[in-house]
Amino acid sequence: MGEEAxxxxxxxxxxxxxxxxxxxxxxxxxQDWSGLPIPVPGLRxxxxxxxxxxxxxxxxxxxxxxxxxxxxxxxxxxxxxxxxFRRVNSWWSDRYQVTVNVFQDKQGRAWFSxxxxxxxxxxxxxxxxxxxWPVEAEQKAQKKLASLxxxxxxxxxxxxxxxxxxxxRSQVTYLFRKGRPTIAMRExxxxxxxxxxxxxxxxxxxxxxxxxxxxxxxEVIAHLLxxxxxxxxxxxxxxxxxxxHPAAGV
Amino acid sequence: MQNNTxxxxxxxxxxxxxxxxxxxxxxxxxxxxxxxxxxxxDMLKRGYAIFVKQGKETFRVRKFDADKNVFIIGSTPAEExxxxxxxxxxxxxxxxx
Numbered sequence: 001m002g003e004e005a006x007x008x009x010x011x012x013x014x015x016x017x018x019x020x021x022x023x024x025x026x027x028x029x030x031q032d033w034s035g036l037p038i039p040v041p042g043l044r045x046x047x048x049x050x051x052x053x054x055x056x057x058x059x060x061x062x063x064x065x066x067x068x069x070x071x072x073x074x075x076x077x078x079x080x081x082x083x084x085f086r087r088v089n090s091w092w093s094d095r096y097q098v099t100v101n102v103f104q105d106k107q108g109r110a111w112f113s114x115x116x117x118x119x120x121x122x123x124x125x126x127x128x129x130x131x132x133w134p135v136e137a138e139q140k141a142q143k144k145l146a147s148l149x150x151x152x153x154x155x156x157x158x159x160x161x162x163x164x165x166x167x168x169r170s171q172v173t174y175l176f177r178k179g180r181p182t183i184a185m186r187e188x189x190x191x192x193x194x195x196x197x198x199x200x201x202x203x204x205x206x207x208x209x210x211x212x213x214x215x216x217x218x219e220v221i222a223h224l225l226x227x228x229x230x231x232x233x234x235x236x237x238x239x240x241x242x243x244x245h246p247a248a249g250v
Numbered sequence: 251m252q253n254n255t256x257x258x259x260x261x262x263x264x265x266x267x268x269x270x271x272x273x274x275x276x277x278x279x280x281x282x283x284x285x286x287x288x289x290x291x292d293m294l295k296r297g298y299a300i301f302v303k304q305g306k307e308t309f310r311v312r313k314f315d316a317d318k319n320v321f322i323i324g325s326t327p328a329e330e331x332x333x334x335x336x337x338x339x340x341x342x343x344x345x346x347x
Contacts, residue, residue: 020266020267021268024265024266024268025267031289033271033289035265035266035271036266047345049345050343051345052296132266134267136268136269137267138269140268140269140270144269144270181347199346199347200344200347201344201345201347202264202343202345203342204345205347212345214265214266218264218265218269218270221339221341222264226310229299230299233310238347239347
């Protein structure tokens with residue numbers, strides 16, 4: 001108890017966003033140029049398979065402190081049980097708006113389950129992930145974005161969180177969105193037809209959210225530069241969600 | 251290399267804590283140029299995508315020629331961008347989503 005009383009809020013006890021900033025500062029010297037992802041309690045951290053700190057996916061916070069410095073234990077999820085079922089296939093059914101999973105048991109019999117993803121839970125969990133983003137990082141990223149797109153488009157982005165750009169190479173129009181996947185569309189005879197939602201997060205993301213480990217405008221910059229500089233790689237590296245899938249964020 | 255010096259050439263790295271982390275170097279200081287070359291080589295080795303602007307277009311860097319100090323963006327000599335003239339942006343490997 002005496003030891004806890006010495007902990008100072010803002011210095012010894014920091015928010016997730018402050019921890020992100022502190023880790024980024026200390027990691028530059030170790031050549032972790034992108035900073036370090038911060039695990040958020042209750043959210044599943046998914047990292048790029050070859051990322052050198054991939055093991056951070058398994059980290060879970062054991063305790064936290066409130067604004068007055070009082071410690072609280074964070075309930076831990078029980079370790080996953082080994083299942084006798086093996087998932088052999090899954091797909092999105094746009095007709096029923098569910099993900100269909102097919103499993104096989106040890107006897108080789110097939111089973112199926114239906115996963116209904118709640119769009120509202122995506123939005124609410126994204127809000128939780130936002131606790132890991134320093135506001136200063138988002139402001140800095142917006143300044144960078146302003147240097148990459150025309151002033152009128154940046155104003156549109158500030159007002160709506162969206163802007164479009166058409167690729168000279170493919171004539172595909174991209175709707176870049178703050179905190180949501182980029183929508184690829186093709187215009188024909190005055191009408192815009194959607195192709196898919198392109199979801200791409202540098203380094204990592206939080207499962208079942210639209211949030212990456214970087215602040216939202218950094219991800220918009222990554223999408224924009226990949227589209228401009230390496231459109232085929234953008235399509236190859238991004239997950240292509242059907243537009244009506246909750247992950248598409250439409 | 252120096253931080254937060256926008257007028258100098260260098261690389262802005264998209265970063266979890268900073269938004270983007272600015273690495274700049276003075277092309278007239280050999281030690282800073284050497285450090286920049288090592289950083290670019292290290293980033294490409296780690297799978298970072300580096301983008302540079304040439305004219306009005308943005309290109310992804312394919313290779314880095316440490317002897318000539320140029321980013322290679324294509325297969326002809328015209329498709330080289332000297333690091334001393336570029337303000338590049340680097341993005342870490344993608345985890346999909």
